[in-house]
Amino acid sequence: xxxxxxxxxxxxxxxxxxxxxxxxxxxxxxxxxxxxxxxxxxxxxxxxxxxxxxxxxxxxxxxxxxxxxxxxxxxxxxxxxxxxxxxxxxxxxxxxxxxxxxxxxxxxxxxxxxxxxxxxxxxxxxxxxxxxxxxxxxxxxxxxxxxxxxxxxxxxxxxxxxxxxxxxxxxxxxxxxxxxxxxxxxxxxxxxxxxxxxxxxxxxxxxxxxxxxxxxxxxxxxxxxxxxxxxxxxxxxxxxxxxxxxxxxxxxxxxxxxxxxxxxxxxxxxxxxxxxxxxxxxxxxxxxxxxxx
Amino acid sequence: xxxxxxxxxxxxxxxxxxxxxxxxxxxxxxxxxxxxxxxxxxxxxxxxxxxxxxxxxxxxxxxxxxxxxxxxxxxxxxxxxxxxxxxxxxxxxxxxxxxxxxxxxxxxxxxxxxxxxxxxxxxxxxxxxxxxxxxxxxxxxxxxxxxxxxxxxxxxxxxxxxxxxxxxxxxxxxxxxxxxxxxxxxxxxxxxxxxxxxxxxxxxxxxxxxxxxxxxxxxxxxxxxxxxxxxxxxxxxxxxxxxxxxxxxxxxxxxxxxxxxxxxxxxxxxxxxxxxxxx
Numbered sequence: 001x002x003x004x005x006x007x008x009x010x011x012x013x014x015x016x017x018x019x020x021x022x023x024x025x026x027x028x029x030x031x032x033x034x035x036x037x038x039x040x041x042x043x044x045x046x047x048x049x050x051x052x053x054x055x056x057x058x059x060x061x062x063x064x065x066x067x068x069x070x071x072x073x074x075x076x077x078x079x080x081x082x083x084x085x086x087x088x089x090x091x092x093x094x095x096x097x098x099x100x101x102x103x104x105x106x107x108x109x110x111x112x113x114x115x116x117x118x119x120x121x122x123x124x125x126x127x128x129x130x131x132x133x134x135x136x137x138x139x140x141x142x143x144x145x146x147x148x149x150x151x152x153x154x155x156x157x158x159x160x161x162x163x164x165x166x167x168x169x170x171x172x173x174x175x176x177x178x179x180x181x182x183x184x185x186x187x188x189x190x191x192x193x194x195x196x197x198x199x200x201x202x203x204x205x206x207x208x209x210x211x212x213x214x215x216x217x218x219x220x221x222x223x224x225x226x227x228x229x230x231x232x233x234x235x236x237x238x239x240x241x242x243x244x245x246x247x248x249x250x251x252x253x254x255x256x257x258x259x260x261x262x263x264x265x266x267x268x269x270x271x272x273x274x275x276x277x278x279x280x281x282x283x284x285x286x287x288x289x290x291x292x293x
Numbered sequence: 294x295x296x297x298x299x300x301x302x303x304x305x306x307x308x309x310x311x312x313x314x315x316x317x318x319x320x321x322x323x324x325x326x327x328x329x330x331x332x333x334x335x336x337x338x339x340x341x342x343x344x345x346x347x348x349x350x351x352x353x354x355x356x357x358x359x360x361x362x363x364x365x366x367x368x369x370x371x372x373x374x375x376x377x378x379x380x381x382x383x384x385x386x387x388x389x390x391x392x393x394x395x396x397x398x399x400x401x402x403x404x405x406x407x408x409x410x411x412x413x414x415x416x417x418x419x420x421x422x423x424x425x426x427x428x429x430x431x432x433x434x435x436x437x438x439x440x441x442x443x444x445x446x447x448x449x450x451x452x453x454x455x456x457x458x459x460x461x462x463x464x465x466x467x468x469x470x471x472x473x474x475x476x477x478x479x480x481x482x483x484x485x486x487x488x489x490x491x492x493x494x495x496x497x498x499x500x501x502x503x504x505x506x507x508x509x510x511x512x513x514x515x516x517x518x519x520x521x522x523x524x525x526x527x528x529x530x531x532x533x534x535x536x537x538x539x540x541x542x543x544x545x546x547x548x549x550x551x552x553x554x555x556x557x558x559x560x561x562x563x564x565x566x567x568x569x570x571x572x
């Protein structure tokens with residue numbers, strides 16, 4: 001007897017695609033990432049120890065270059081306009097560490113899901129896929145606020161750095177750093193889904209920041225072509241603005257060009273991050289490689 | 294079948310281990326490229342920072358501490374020697390951990406050879422590979438930043454030998470510790486950085502605050518760095534050079550004996566607990 005099949009009628013999805021639903025998904029990703037972060041005690045090393053020992057290498061090097069009687073310091077003051085070479089170094093190294101940690105943690109967040117075997121199943125949920133990056137970045141941002149706060153205390157207590165200037169302006173500089181740093185992280189995370197290799201990319205990007213952005217020296221000392229490259233990197237403006245505000249006591253008008261550049265870079269890198277994510281996601285799904293590693 | 298180990302069979306085993314590591318290393322040539330260029334990248338901020346502290350191209354402040362204005366050659370020697378520290382911490386410390394992860398450690402352990410020999414084999418390849426990458430790094434960095442020596446390279450190399458043997462002796466103990474802990478990424482990362490910091494790879498240890506200086510002075514590596522720079526750059530050394538060499542030879546025997554002893558104790562502990570194959 002021939003069986004008469006009913007014509008297929010798709011069941012309407014129970015999933016809601018409105019804004020609160022997107023927020024709830026991001027909150028779920030955030031709480032998961034935050035729980036994983038607290039689960040491993042190595043975060044203590046990242047947050048407490050590295051802010052001190054990483055800049056210490058450069059600070060002690062600078063101390064040696066200054067000489068026992070400080071004879072080298074005059075040349076440094078002439079080159080930078082800042083007397084406090086320790087403060088000068090910690091600002092640069094802190095921006096570098098921030099970018100480095102974001103590249104590792106945000107940049108490899110999707111890759112880790114791929115390795116754990118959960119990326120493909122998460123991708124099948126009726127969720128805006130960018131939520132996975134936004135949620136894990138929010139958790140990472142909390143970690144970084146903790147990192148910056150502890151660094152500030154440690155620099156003041158252990159290195160005797162006296163930060164001055166308007167704290168609200170310093171906060172504004174930090175806020176304007178966020179879009180560029182995390183936009184780069186999003187771009188990086190998206191590329192890693194298809195490239196499946198993070199280390200070489202991290203070494204490349206953080207190496208570029210280390211060479212060109214003046215983490216321990218004024219960019220003006222670089223050869224002209226290197227200064228041109230530095231001008232295209234947001235970290236150069238982050239370091240410059242932060243030094244001017246916290247060590248030189250600069251006002252809003254003095255750092256306005258740097259802040260404008262940071263705002264522009266922020267919009268650019270967030271847009272690049274979003275577009276590259278969409279492109280890489282489509283590419284990985286078409287090639288069927290989203291779960292491969 | 295009963296096997297009777299001979300000196301020759303130990304030598305074959307040693308070379309087989311070294312050859313295996315050598316082939317695995319060159320299977321991923323990007324690692325070698327990274328080992329050459331990573332230190333160069335890290336040194337770039339130091340180079341320009343030195344320019345900021347120099348008047349008319351001479352780092353007079355640095356000379357007051359060390360006896361030389363050539364801060365880049367001073368730091369490059371430290372960086373080249375520091376590569377061996379990194380190799381011991383990451384290469385040796387993680388050598389057994391890698392075997393553990395790939396599941397070959399337990400079967401290697403059953404081979405009829407003394408177990409420390411497994412580490413000696415890894416030491417041979419690590420020493421050779423690090424010497425090659427460090428020499429290449431010096432060539433690249435020399436072209437970019439300038440690297441000049443005025444003393445005897447042969448004497449410096451001879452003085453470095455007891456330091457390196459002692460360092461690898463310490464590597465035995467460290468490898469065993471990683472074997473016990475099984476996951477020690479942060480431990481390796483932070484401790485290798487601290488050793489680099491306190492032994493004065495990038496600056497003369499005399500710039501350390503007084504309360505930190507004793508830590509540098511009890512580390513044999515400090516004298517190794519100091520004596521090699523003394524020979525190559527004619528810098529002022531912490532102690533007279535013969536005394537520093539005497540200390541390095543003493544520490545070489547001490548570290549090798551201590552490393553083997555710790556390795557035996559911890560390796561036995563891992564076998565008793567039955568965690569050798571776990572990771």
